[in-house]
Amino acid sequence: MTTRTDAVRGLIVWVALGLLCATLGCSGKEDAAATKIAAQGSDSVAAPAKPESAPAKPAAEPAPAKSEAAPVRPASAPATEPAKELTLDLGGGVTMKMILIRPGKFMMGSPVTEIDRFDNEVQHEVTISKPFYMGVTEVTQAQYEAVMGKNPSQFKGATNPVETVSWNDAMEFCKKLSDKTRQAVRLPTEAEWEYACRAGSKTKFSFGDVEEGLGDYAWYRANSDNTTHPVGQKKPNAWGLYDMHGNVFECCADWYGDYAKGAATDPSGPASGTARVSRGGALVSRPGYCCSALRRIGSPDIRSDRCGFRVVVSVSAPGTK
Numbered sequence: 001m002t003t004r005t006d007a008v009r010g011l012i013v014w015v016a017l018g019l020l021c022a023t024l025g026c027s028g029k030e031d032a033a034a035t036k037i038a039a040q041g042s043d044s045v046a047a048p049a050k051p052e053s054a055p056a057k058p059a060a061e062p063a064p065a066k067s068e069a070a071p072v073r074p075a076s077a078p079a080t081e082p083a084k085e086l087t088l089d090l091g092g093g094v095t096m097k098m099i100l101i102r103p104g105k106f107m108m109g110s111p112v113t114e115i116d117r118f119d120n121e122v123q124h125e126v127t128i129s130k131p132f133y134m135g136v137t138e139v140t141q142a143q144y145e146a147v148m149g150k151n152p153s154q155f156k157g158a159t160n161p162v163e164t165v166s167w168n169d170a171m172e173f174c175k176k177l178s179d180k181t182r183q184a185v186r187l188p189t190e191a192e193w194e195y196a197c198r199a200g201s202k203t204k205f206s207f208g209d210v211e212e213g214l215g216d217y218a219w220y221r222a223n224s225d226n227t228t229h230p231v232g233q234k235k236p237n238a239w240g241l242y243d244m245h246g247n248v249f250e251c252c253a254d255w256y257g258d259y260a261k262g263a264a265t266d267p268s269g270p271a272s273g274t275a276r277v278s279r280g281g282a283l284v285s286r287p288g289y290c291c292s293a294l295r296r297i298g299s300p301d302i303r304s305d306r307c308g309f310r311v312v313v314s315v316s317a318p319g320t321k
């Protein structure tokens with residue numbers, strides 16, 4: 001009897017202790033679970049908002065490395081990437097589309113192995129340190145007239161490139177368009193022009209070395225019928241620029257002079273001179289005159305029906321970022 005009574009008492013004590021432990025939460029497993037829930041709660045505060053249905057993340061799981069998703073950016077690069085395109089409003093419903101040309105290095109000029117290299121094209125390394133916007137086409141007659149109020153071109157057509165303009169005329173266009181748009185509109189330096197023309201290529205033309213392909217990219221002696229053609233009809237180069245080869249020569253900002261001996265950064269030509277440089281060949285040019293490296297020189301006040309221009313805008317100018 002005593003044994004039965006003791007057993008019943010023992011059972012009652014065992015059940016009571018069990019209930020007490022459950023109430024106080026003294027299980028090792030529950031401890032771990034409680035810690036885990038607390039950690040998850042803390043993690044969810046700092047973590048980005050997640051869909052409610054997303055599975056809970058274990059506390060021990062390392063956070064994903066943010067650097068894997070973020071684009072790699074040089075320390076010196078601007079915090080915000082400039083827009084890839086810029087459209088200038090020239091008034092009267094006329095606009096000018098420009099695209100971003102990013103900084104980089106290239107070999108300016110022709111390699112000595114090119115048998116038709118001109119002496120003034122000695123090859124050297126050039127760094128373009130600043131981004132800029134460049135017109136995707138030569139300045140058209142409609143664009144020129146919208147800014148200057150006249151059209152001096154010999155080969156009339158609103159979307160044909162303006163020609164029979166001098167280097168001085170092109171500079172006046174840049175000044176007026178700068179005033180109109182409050183952007184720093186200017187002619188490209190020779191280095192900027194060739195860098196953009198090559199678009200990463202190292203060959204005679206932006207598309208390769210073989211002249212037979214020139215007709216896909218350019219209006220020149222073999223296919224122009226001795227007239228200019230509306231801009232943007234041929235294939236663009238790899239950076240989206242049209243008619244860099246052919247149609248009309250394009251005025252650059254520089255005075256003509258010998259290239260720097262050795263590497264150069266943002267070269268802009270001599271401080272003074274008697275002739276300006278234009279680039280890219282024209283409707284009457286042989287293929288060799290349409291090469292990326294070829295330099296044509298002329299007086300800044302001479303007007304020619306084979307010479308026009310395209311413009312650039314500095315990215316650092318107000319309103320261009």
Ligand SMILES: [Ca+2]
Nearest residue numbers: 243244246248
């Ligand atoms: Ca051209």
